[in-house]
Amino acid sequence: MTPITPENLLEELHRAAGVVAGITAALSEEDVKAPSELPGWTRGHVLAHLSGIANAMARQLEFAARGDSIELYDGGFEGRTRAIDMAAGHTLAEHRADVDAALGRALQDFETLDAAGWQVPISYRGGVVLDGGLALWRELTIHATDLGTGRGPETWSRAFCEHLFEFLAARVPEGERFVLQPLGLPAVAIGAPGGRSTAINGMLTDIAAWLAGRTPTLGSLRATAAADGVDLPALLPWPAGVPATR
Structure with a gap:
């Protein structure tokens, strides 16, 4: 990155x-x-x-x-x-x-x-x-x-998407690890080292859009775990900068 x-x-x-x-x-x-x-x-x-x-x-x-x-x-x-x-x-x-x-x-x-x-x-x-x-x-x-x-998200730059990968690592559930595999680019691992691993394959902007809670626009994302196709994993809430309760 x-x-x-x-x-x-x-x-x-x-x-x-x-x-x-x-x-x-x-x-x-x-x-x-x-x-x-x-x-x-x-x-x-x-x-x-x-x-x-x-x-x-x-x-x-x-x-x-x-x-x-x-x-x-x-x-x-x-x-x-x-x-x-x-x-x-x-x-x-x-x-x-x-x-x-x-x-x-x-x-x-x-x-x-x-x-x-x-x-x-x-x-x-x-x-x-x-x-x-x-x-x-x-x-x-x-x-x-x-x-x-x-x-749409397809207009997001590579630098912006890679920044989102880092910032939104906070959305990976405890004990899990996502291996983000954007087409034609190096993989990026986020989440707990040694945690249960899920690979997310697709276009760079689609992966970033999914992590950000937005709709991917360029194609379908594919998730695999232990070489088997699985549903896209659940995400934790967006890391809020302003507490919802005081």
């Missing part, structure tokens, strides 16, 4: 933000009210969440630069949910303004960082600014797909 450095992460953030902004600019008023790929959420909910996470990550950096720490969202998970529900019904113009402002704020904050700045601690996952940048990359890229405008 190619390591993610601050330099190439900044490029990826600009690319992902450009995709989100481009999709938002092409939506109509009716499009915003239509269902997204996420159950129970309209595209307006997804746009509200994208604005919220970009602003939330920006303030992580802004407080960290002052030597302070602040939770990701005001009011934690409940505050996040309330804010999304309140903003979901905004007009198209309001969503565009919110998304553009939030993305601009976050990108500007990341652009001002020097080498040491990427390693400053933040409250998000008890990590550092680099972890916040990776989280924003994930949110922008995956939720651009969730908007359901035809840009």
Whole structure:
């Protein structure tokens, strides 16, 4: 796997933000009210969440630069949910303004960082600014797909998919090991060393989509254990950055 450095992460953030902004600019008023790929959420909910996470990550950096720490969202998970529900019904113009402002704020904050700045601690996952940048990359890229405008997981880059393999290793159940075998690429093992092994074969983006709880788009995935075909294994919940209970 190619390591993610601050330099190439900044490029990826600009690319992902450009995709989100481009999709938002092409939506109509009716499009915003239509269902997204996420159950129970309209595209307006997804746009509200994208604005919220970009602003939330920006303030992580802004407080960290002052030597302070602040939770990701005001009011934690409940505050996040309330804010999304309140903003979901905004007009198209309001969503565009919110998304553009939030993305601009976050990108500007990341652009001002020097080498040491990427390693400053933040409250998000008890990590550092680099972890916040990776989280924003994930949110922008995956939720651009969730908007359901035809840009599916097949558009995810190799670097992004390989990052998901590493980050979503937390979804492998205890005592199990998944050997991810993307077509034409080296295998990647995640989970418990020596655990019960299941091989997952398929296109790179399809494996990443499955791990992320999204629908593979390029073909079928195949799972084998001890050389026998088996069902795709169950996954643990997504490793949440904001606790659902306080």
